[in-house]
Amino acid sequence: MSNQHPKKHHFVPQFLLNKFSSDEQLWVMSIEQERNLPYKASVKNVGHVNGGHRMTKADGSEDWTTLEASMAKLEGAASLAITQLHEDKSISLVSRELKEPLAWLAALQRARSRTFLGSVAHLLGEAPNEEELKNTQFELQTSLLRAGPWSLMGKWGVRVVTIRFP
Incomplete structure (x- = not known):
């Protein structure tokens, strides 16, 4: 595998962030800083964690792309549905083709x-000291991603789970 892969893994899809931006710029406020002053930032630089979706393979190597590529397919389908709904006001959210990717995107976001x-x-990774936690954080991240988004994306890919709509 090439070392050329996206490092910024967005947990808020850029297509959604762009809906709230002006010229791909957003006003943001950091929730991690004590003084929460707004600042302007690029859509590409918010709503992401570097390596946030990378996982460890069985052989111990890091996989930076598989989960990202799978999520990009779902996000693409959801983006098309949102664009259709936005551009054609006569469309209601009735068709399965529009509902399904939006429901899957909501599940992925969760x-x-x-x-x-x-x-x-x-809760799971509490360690006696910060250094021990740093050493296990990537392994814990891999486990959580496999249990959550990775499992969900596998079901999206083959549509194993049927989403029922009223």
């Missing part, structure tokens, strides 16, 4: 939520 993953990681 599964890869940094708040959710972080809280689970905190």
Whole structure:
């Protein structure tokens, strides 16, 4: 595998961020800083974690692309549905072709939520000191990604799970 792969793994799809941007720029506020002052940032530089979707393979090597590529397919389908709904006001959210990718995207967003993953990681990965936690964080991330987004993307790919709509 080539070392040329995306390093910024967006947990908020860029197509959604662009819906709220002006010239691909957003006003953002960091929730991690004590003084929460707004600043302008590029869509490409928010809503991501470097290597946030990489996983460890059985042979110990890192996989930076498989989960990202799978999520890109789902995000592409959801983006098309959102674009159709936005551009043609006469379309209602009736057709399965529009509902299905949006439902799967909602499930994916829940599964890869940094708040959710972080809280689970905190509960499962508590270590006696910070250095031990840093050493296990990537392994824990791999486990959480396999249980959440990876499992979900496998089902999306083959549509094993049928989403029922009222």
